[in-house]
Amino acid sequence: MTERTTVGIVGAGPAGLLLGHLLAAANVPFVIVENRSREHVLSRIRAGVLEQSSVDVLDRFGLADRLHAEGLVHGGIHLQVEGRRFHVDFEDLVGRTVTVYGQQQVVLDLMRRHDELGSAVHYGASEVTPVDVTGDEPHLRFVVGGEQHDLAARFVVGADGYHGVCRTVIPPEALNPAERAYDCAWLGVLADVAPSTDELVYALHPDGFAMHSMRSPSVSRLYLQVDPGEDIADWSDERIWDGLQERLGIPGWTLTPGPITEKSITPMRSSVASTLTYGRLFLAGDAGHIVPPTGAKGLNAAIADVAMLGDALTVAVGGSETALASYSDRALARQWKIQYFSQWMTDMLHLPGPSTPPAERDFRYRSRVGQLDFVTTSRFAQQTLAEQYTGLAIA
Ligand code: RFL
Numbered sequence: 001m002t003e004r005t006t007v008g009i010v011g012a013g014p015a016g017l018l019l020g021h022l023l024a025a026a027n028v029p030f031v032i033v034e035n036r037s038r039e040h041v042l043s044r045i046r047a048g049v050l051e052q053s054s055v056d057v058l059d060r061f062g063l064a065d066r067l068h069a070e071g072l073v074h075g076g077i078h079l080q081v082e083g084r085r086f087h088v089d090f091e092d093l094v095g096r097t098v099t100v101y102g103q104q105q106v107v108l109d110l111m112r113r114h115d116e117l118g119s120a121v122h123y124g125a126s127e128v129t130p131v132d133v134t135g136d137e138p139h140l141r142f143v144v145g146g147e148q149h150d151l152a153a154r155f156v157v158g159a160d161g162y163h164g165v166c167r168t169v170i171p172p173e174a175l176n177p178a179e180r181a182y183d184c185a186w187l188g189v190l191a192d193v194a195p196s197t198d199e200l201v202y203a204l205h206p207d208g209f210a211m212h213s214m215r216s217p218s219v220s221r222l223y224l225q226v227d228p229g230e231d232i233a234d235w236s237d238e239r240i241w242d243g244l245q246e247r248l249g250i251p252g253w254t255l256t257p258g259p260i261t262e263k264s265i266t267p268m269r270s271s272v273a274s275t276l277t278y279g280r281l282f283l284a285g286d287a288g289h290i291v292p293p294t295g296a297k298g299l300n301a302a303i304a305d306v307a308m309l310g311d312a313l314t315v316a317v318g319g320s321e322t323a324l325a326s327y328s329d330r331a332l333a334r335q336w337k338i339q340y341f342s343q344w345m346t347d348m349l350h351l352p353g354p355s356t357p358p359a360e361r362d363f364r365y366r367s368r369v370g371q372l373d374f375v376t377t378s379r380f381a382q383q384t385l386a387e388q389y390t391g392l393a394i395a
């Protein structure tokens with residue numbers, strides 16, 4: 001089956017689905033091709049914090065009704081060290097907030113709106129292959145329900161994540177990613193229990209990092225720093241709650257445990273492609289860059305890319321490719337600030353892995369305590385954190 005569209009989008013994660021809505025609002029034809037089922041895409045438990053900048057983008061396109069009804073607006077976060085818990089008050093510091101609203105909910109809202117619009121979104125596609133992206137007539141080839149599709153598109157967008165096919169189309173010397181592997185991982189759990197905290201707690205403990213987040217007034221999301229080689233099978237629910245209790249506990253506060261409904265271990269790494277543009281192919285979101293989750297930036301960076309790319313594609317369809325030509329540079333300049341912030345948060349709140357000699361581990365712990373003492377007593381430092389956590393301008 002041969003089809004034609006203006007923008008062929010690979011991936012129906014938050015980046016691909018949102019880009020579809022930006023294009024729909026500008027009457028630019030598009031087709032989205034996703035290799036997993038709709039149910040699988042909806043079942044992935046990922047991010048939970050939306051920057052004010054991201055909420056603004058969703059608002060601009062009328063995609064935030066349920067987010068405003070059900071999302072939890074947080075005016076700050078708690079930083080914890082040596083048994084002391086300190087509230088960093090974003091509203092007071094920079095006059096901005098963040099919204100706790102699960103990525104799954106964002107994706108559900110975007111999917112439902114595509115259903116209403118009758119958008120062309122193909123789930124369960126196999127053999128998705130971008131063809132001739134440096135030529136005059138780029139194509140996306142894929143198979144759905146046994147039928148071979150050949151989709152000609154003026155532009156192809158790789159919104160297919162870090163393990164997607166689009167970044168592999170770019171020659172290694174052009175993609176040339178800058179990378180950092182962290183010697184720690186996050187064990188994350190979802191639990192059917194009311195959060196024991198009003199706002200997120202990021203804690204540094206001699207055993208490592210721990211965090212208390214949430215998804216709703218009745219669902220908690222919690223994380224523990226573990227070694228990258230750890231096997232989730234070795235972590236019983238009891239061991240996880242004991243670890244969380246130990247690292248998050250402070251006098252006069254208790255963590256209420258509850259049934260764990262999901263648990264997994266995610267390694268932490270950073271990777272940033274040298275370019276997000278290759279011919280008529282444009283990368284957005286995790287396809288172009290990933291960050292460690294400590295700054296809560298991955299989903300937000302994907303939304304920012306899409307806001308810039310959606311505008312640039314719309315203007316390009318109207319006749320001027322100037323904004324499209326600068327998309328990669330603009331998105332990467334913003335991305336490197338995000339990488340810096342995510343690295344700063346990660347280094348401040350985690351301890352080095354098991355291969356580090358005890359005296360050095362002790363040194364690193366104490367210097368991080370010093371850093372957290374500084375941040376929690378300096379308004380300038382808190383303002384710096386708040387400005388970045390709530391989201392940099394998208395331009
Ligand atoms: P996604 O979500 O990976 O979506 C890519 C989509 O492309 C599909 N795909 C393909 N489709 C067609 N053909 C192929 N060959 C394909 N290969 C892949 C995939 O099935 C998928 O549907 O990328 P996108 O849209 O760029 O979105 C990025 C975000 O998902 C990611 O950055 C965040 O989840 C990162 N992240 C967080 N970000 C935040 O902003 N705040 C947070 O609090 C936060 N916490 C997290 C996180 C990520 C985590 N994990 C599991 C990595 C916490 C965790 C634990």
Ligand code: PHB
Binds near residue numbers: 200221294
């Ligand atoms: C989450 O709720 O999953 C979450 C929150 C903050 C982070 C990372 C993940 O920094």
